[in-house]
Amino acid sequence: MPELPEVETTRRGIEPALLGRTVTAVQVRQPALRWPVTASLASQLPGQRLLSVARRAKYLLLGADEGTVLVHLGMSGSLRVVPHAVPPAAHDHLDVVLDDGHCLRLRDPRRFGCVLWLTDAPAEHPLLASLGPEPLSAALTAEFLHARARGRRAPVKTFLMDGRVVAGLGNIYTSEALFRAGIHPLRPSSRISTGRYRDLVRGIRHTLEGAIESGGTSLRDFTRADGTPGYFRQRLLVYGRAGEPCPRCGAPVRSRVIAQRSTFYCPRCQR
DNA sequence: ACTGGCTCCTGAGGGC
């Protein structure tokens, strides 16, 4: 599932193929994504140049002359640049056709993703307006988290996955970051000191940066029709490892569902 | 202001 590192890896992969290109057509084969792909995308985007490829949380923002394409990959989405002549496979829902014979192709079997055409300032769009700071930016500090946690009784796991607190920290990397910081996922967020939040901010950064780094190594596959960047399970310390020994102390890693999400942690190392 | 539950969809994986 595309978490923030995978989205950033995607952004870096598609950016060079898109920048400066003019869109010649948008072909929508399946408009029923999380929200319907509106006809305005196919009617307005062609003829415009692509000027930027940015990311906010797990959203990708393709900046064009007179609007922005907002893309979310949901949990099964992927974007690749392929020659437009390559026939679409199952679940290839949409092509943004470019003037060099390639296209940006969206595949999303579960259709939890979205493709929206925005003509106003993206930052003011409801999906983006109330997002918290980027986890890799300087705006995410221990003091910020400590202040936001004030009065909140929810588990820190739930707190971290609230996009209004931190933008785009998904289920997998939340477990990983809490493990690195030695914080139990069920601990109420208001009962964590600024010092421990400092460990957590460090854990978040190390986890995400490491994942982006390893994602970068498979980047060369991005313009190939069959290129599917692997999933980096071998880099995960606790996620998906219930019953396996904790990499730090050897105690069995435990899993449990917190707020409808499977969560992995070491009951000995995390308090 | 928070919090927890529901929802969309389909592939994967377990059981038999």
Next chain:
DNA sequence: TGCCCTCAGGAGCCAG
């Protein structure tokens, strides 16, 4: 070998 069933999962949305 193959079929059927269950369920995970991002995150917006809503009710309490």
